[in-house]
Amino acid sequence: MRHLRLRHPSADRRQLRPDLATGRAMSVSNAEIAAVLEEIADILELEEANPFRIRAYRNAARTLQAFAPDIAGLLASGQAxxxxxxxxxxxxxxxxxxxxTGSCAILQRLRGEVPAGLRELLKVSTLGPRRVARLWHELGIQTxxxxxxxxxxxxxxxLHGFGEQTEERLLQAVELLLHTPQRWLLNRVAPIAERLxxxxxxxxxxxxxxxxxxxxxCRDTVGDLDILVSARRGSPAIQRLTGDTEVGRVLAAGTTRASVLLHSGLQVDLRLLAPPSWGAGLLYLxxxxxxxxxxxxxxxxxxxxxxxxxxxxxxxxxxxxxxxxMYQALGLPWIAPELREGRGEIEAALAGTLPTLVELGDLRGDLHAHTRASDGRNTLEEMxxxxxxxxxxxxxxxxxSHRLAITHGLDADGLARQIEQIDALNEQLVGITLLKGIEVDILEDGSLDLPDAILGRLDLVVGAVHSAFNLAKEQQTRRLLRAMEHRHFSILAHPSGRLLGERxxxxxxxxxxxxAARQRGCAxxxxxxxxxxxxxDLHCRxxxxxxxxxAISSDAHRTLDFAGLRFGIGQARRGWLEAKDVLNTRPLAELRRWLKR
Incomplete structure (x- = not known):
């Protein structure tokens, strides 16, 4: 993971559409197709269209997201x-x-039928298209x-069905949106970056x-996307970007740089560099x-x-x-981009103590995943x-576990049945082993949501907070410390409970x-x-x-979610983690010994 440059995949796996600048072709991923379908569904719901039509677009988007073969590539090869x-x-x-084309006629038409501000309203946490539609139609709210x-x-x-508490939550959410510079999640930016x-x-x-x-x-969120191009004189790279069909507005375009705003709202800035200055520009920018x-x-x-x-x-x-x-001229070794935050990396480089950062290929396993037994979308075997x-x-x-009703979790009997299913499936699997675990709710008093008798039959117990997020610091700390003292407790999941941009x-x-984790032997x-x-990243370090x-875990709820492990690796590298610091880089036998301690 040296430069983390996003190399383009082979063209035979991608659908090609005309490149406005070069006459070549440009590619569309399954995720981008699904995003267009979701936007169509959102606008139709804003217009209070036929619910069956809306549901058809949403179901199609979910189907494409879960469909592994590259649809565009299939169509490009002449297949139906x-x-x-x-x-x-x-x-x-x-x-x-x-x-x-990257878009479709119906989306372009629908975008012109609703105020542009409504799409901004959809970014307010807790507001979905149905509620936005009511705010628009009943109160005339558009921004x-x-x-x-x-x-x-x-x-x-x-408004019927809203109430004073909902109003207060919406006020807090919209003020957070208005006063926080827009930041983009990595899984939204990565497909765009890879395509461009x-x-x-x-x-x-x-x-x-x-x-x-x-x-x-690998910051956890991104304000805009910077792309650098090294090219020979006369290359039409600037025109290629400004002519992209996903560009909603060209903010600036010159001979060496351009800025565009995509239809999604993401700003993309491009810099054109002469080859002798490639490394300098890449380092600086x-x-x-x-x-x-x-x-x-x-x-x-x-x-x-x-x-x-x-x-x-x-x-x-x-x-x-x-x-x-560039680094060598200053008497330094190359420093990984994730470390370049002014947090002692230069001192470590001078002392020869830079970490050998963990890489995606170091992971041997994943210690947090879900199936249809709770809120996942796939079976044990599929996962x-x-x-x-x-x-x-x-x-x-x-x-x-069953306390979190929205996830349709497992009670002790349901978990016992799943234990038997995993044991039976492990006898058939070759090359991979399923471990028996649970994401058990940590209750407000620090107790766990399931009895010791069933927890003791598992390979590992992942404890998590899913409620009472607003407890005072002393009470919240005491709650988690008590949970970690439980004799079957293995890993504290998503410890801070944050949702970026939402909670x-x-x-x-x-x-x-x-x-306490060190003393108790938890991860x-x-x-x-x-x-x-x-x-x-700071708490990782x-x-x-x-x-x-x-434990770098996907928290996968469907088969495609394992691809998200790369974002966890990026965060781990920002936290200076090496492979030896990560629990699930260990071989299975060594992991089992650790879990049984």
Whole structure:
């Protein structure tokens, strides 16, 4: 995971659509097709269209998200769209249109039928299309600012089914949206970045393409997407970006840079670099600001000048074509992008103590996954097969316990039946082993949601908070410490309970939790779901320094979710974690010994 450049996949796996700048072709992923269908469904629901029509689009989007073969690639090779559940001739035609153009006529028409602000309202947490439609039709609310005004005036509670508490929650949510710069989850940005990097790499004259900025540093959220291109003079890379069908507005376009706003709202900034300055520009535009300032001071101390064009001694450029050469000119080894935050990485580089960061290929297993037995979408066997395809040797099945009613979790009898099912399936599986586990609710008093008799039959117990997030710090800390003292407790899942952009972390003494985990012999989870990435990077590093193992877990609820492990790896690398710090890099036999301690 050196430069984390997003290399484009082979063209034979992607649907091709005309490139406006070069006459070449551009690709559309299954996720992008599904996103178009979801947006159509959202707008139809805003318009209070036929519910069956809305449901058809949503079901089609879910089907495509779970469909492993690349649909666009199949169509590009001349094959027909496979028969898929709930997708008839009309929807199949629209999917083909999206695959070939990146959009479809009905979406363009629907976008013109509703106020643009309604799509912004959909970003308010707890507001879905149905409620947005009611706010629009019954109160004339079309923007987040109008929602804020109406909530402050007490107008929302007047609507049937809303009430005073709902109004207060909406006011808090909309104020959070209005006062927080828009940040994008990594799983939203990654497919866009991969597609654009792939397509820009095909433009004539382009030599290299890479992402930069906070996305390359694997920050948990991204404000915008920075893409760098090294190209020969005259390459139409700028025109290729500004002509993309997903561009809603061109903010700026010159000879060496461009900024565009996509229909999704994400801003993409492109910089065109001359090959001799590729490494300098990549280093400078990756950041962070604190890291760059530290490098500039080092350069000044050596009588050098460093910029986005290279390292100079006087007027002579002595480095610039690669990041390695840039660092070497300052007497440093290459520093991984995830470490470039001004948190001691330069001192560690000088001392020769930079960590050998964990990589995705180091993971042997996954210790948190769900099936249809609770709120997952796939069977035990399907999840096992998918985990094995993801390169894993073991998978812990940790369905929810029954206290969290919305997940339809397992009681003791249901868990006992699942234990028998896993034992029977393990006798048939080859190359992967299922571990018996549970994601058990930690109750408000710190007790666990299931009795010891059943917990003692499991390989591991993953404890999690799903309620009472607003307890005072002392009470919340005491709650978690008591749970971790339970003799069957193995791993504390998504410890802070945060949902990025929606719910803040619980108020808890994490230093005390980390100390207790070390004393008790528990692990802490780094939940790889893009909306969680919990533990955060700072607490990962604190746990590492304390000798507490971290489990990087997908929290998979469907077979495709194992792909999200890469986001957890990015967070772990930001937390300075090495393979030896991660619990599920251990071989199964060693993991079993740890679990039985």
């Amino acid at each position: 769209l496979p028969k898929l559940p709930g997708i008839g001739e009309d929807l199949a035609g629209k999917i083909g249109e999206i695959a070939s 987040p600012a109008e929602l804020q005004q109406a909530a402050r005036a007490g107008r929302i509670r007047q 990097v792939a397509e820009l790499g095909k433009v004539p004259g382009v030599i290299e393409v890479a992402t930069a900025g906070s996305f390359r540093r 990756t950041g962070s600001k604190a890291h760059n300032i530290a490098l500039r001071r080092m350069a000044q101390g050596r009588g050098l000048k460093i910029s986005e064009y290279g390292v100079y001694r006087g007027k002579q450029r002595i480095a610039g074509d690669s990041e390695e050469a 096992a097969t998918a985990a094995q395809s993801a390169g894993l040797e073991y998978l812990a099945i940790t369905d929810h 803040p972390p619980i108020n808890c003494d994490f230093t005390a939790l980390i100390a 802490l989870e780094l939940n790889a779901q893009a909306e969680r990435l919990d533990l955060d 604190e746990a590492r320094d304390a000798g507490v193992p971290i």
